[in-house]
Amino acid sequence: xxxxxxxxxxxxxxxxxxxxxxxxxxxxxxxxxxxxxxxxxxxxxxxxxxxxxxxxxxxxxxxxxxxxxxxxxxxxxxxxxxxxxxxxxxxxxxxxxxxxxxxxxxxxxxxxxxxxxxxxxxxxxxxxxxxxxxxxxxxxxxxxxxxxxxxxxxxxxxxxxxxxxxxxxxxxxxxxxxxxxxxxxxxxxxxxxxxxxxxxxxxxxxxxxxxxxxxxxxxxxxxxxxxxxxxxxxxxxxxxxxxxxxxxxxxxxxxxxxxxxx
Numbered sequence: 540x541x542x543x544x545x546x547x548x549x550x551x552x553x554x555x556x557x558x559x560x561x562x563x564x565x566x567x568x569x570x571x572x573x574x575x576x577x578x579x580x581x582x583x584x585x586x587x588x589x590x591x592x593x594x595x596x597x598x599x600x601x602x603x604x605x606x607x608x609x610x611x612x613x614x615x616x617x618x619x620x621x622x623x624x625x626x627x628x629x630x631x632x633x634x635x636x637x638x639x640x641x642x643x644x645x646x647x648x649x650x651x652x653x654x655x656x657x658x659x660x661x662x663x664x665x666x667x668x669x670x671x672x673x674x675x676x677x678x679x680x681x682x683x684x685x686x687x688x689x690x691x692x693x694x695x696x697x698x699x700x701x702x703x704x705x706x707x708x709x710x711x712x713x714x715x716x717x718x719x720x721x722x723x724x725x726x727x728x729x730x731x732x733x734x735x736x737x738x739x740x741x742x743x744x745x746x747x748x749x750x751x752x753x754x755x756x757x758x759x760x761x762x763x764x765x766x767x768x769x770x771x772x773x774x775x776x777x778x779x780x781x782x783x784x785x786x787x788x789x790x791x792x793x794x795x796x797x798x799x800x801x
Contacts, residue, residue: 543572544594545579550587550741551734552580559595562648564603567616570630577629581638584800587748588740589637590733591660592644593653598669601651604678632659633685636756638749640740644733645669646726650708654719655684658693661752663720664732669711671719677706692759694718744782745800750774 544555554576556563563569580589593599611617620626628634631652636659643657645665650672657663657671673690675682682703690699694717702709714720724732740748754773758766777783782798789796 541572542566542569543576545572545576547583547586548734550585550745551737552576552583552586552589553730553734554580554589554591556593556599558603559593559597561603562597562600562650563593563595563653564600564606565630565652566603566606567611567614567620570627571616571619574626574630574635577632577635577637586639587745587800588640588642588737590642590644590730590737591656592730592733593646597647598643598645598649599653599656600648601653601655601674631656631684633683638753640737640748640752642733642737642740643720644729645720646729650674651682652684654702655682655686657719658684658686658689662733662736664722664724664729664736665711665714665720666726666729667711667723668726669714669720669723669729670708671711671714672706672708673702674706674708676704742795744777744780744786744796744798746780746782746798747777750777 540557542556542558544553544557546553546555554573556569556573558564558566558569580586625634640662641660642662642664643660645657645663646669647666648670649657650670651674654671654673673682673686686703690703698717711720711723715723722732750773754770757773758769761769781801785798786796
């Protein structure tokens with residue numbers, strides 16, 4: 540069985556880590572398939588948004604430490620990593636950012652790399668029973684997924700320090716109160732809620748959605764004046780698009796707009 544399930548539902552891609560027996564810990568196959576999925580999502584014009592989740596009641600327990608410290612030279616997926624040294628960074632979204640919105644739907648454990656990759660998603664839905672944690676330091680490891688840079692930009696610095704230095708596990712309520720996740724749902728409902736949000740995004744103009752995401756990302760470290768200048772550069776072309784004419788026309792005609800991404 541494939542370690543990653545990749546499904547396209549209309550304009551929505553659903554990416555599911557599929558090693559439930561290992562809490563969806565990353566194997567070479569899983570990471571290679573993740574990297575491939577991100578590239579396919581961005582290159583497929585029919586896909587407007589993606590939902591990222593895990594099978595079997597857990598999100599992800601990070602790297603599979605048992606496999607990491609074993610000889611993988613006979614693993615048929617090992618050659619991909621020899622040929623492409625950046626493959627694992629792209630899989631973890633450390634060196635690659637999706638152009639399209641990425642929604643995380645978290646059940647159960649999201650530990651180590653599971654919390655690291657969460658920081659690369661745009662919208663985060665979690666079960667009330669989800670558990671988060673950057674546990675690397677407790678194992679004498681370093682969180683190389685980008686958390687020492689990204690986490691302090693997403694939640695209060697003192698909380699980021701606490702998570703990274705103690706390695707303790709964090710409840711869903713704590714994650715919500717700090718802004719690490721955006722909303723909590725009942726156990727078993729994270730994917731459904733993620734898909735509900737994805738449907739809303741997929742019904743919007745894809746050019747507008749992607750330009751809005753890009754403006755937010757690219758202005759994050761700019762001054763306000765620089766950010767506003769970049770916003771105009773990214774936003775004005777949207778106003779000149781066919782979709783920008785279709786939206787108001789559909790509103791006036793009291794019908795659902797038909798966006799083509801042009």
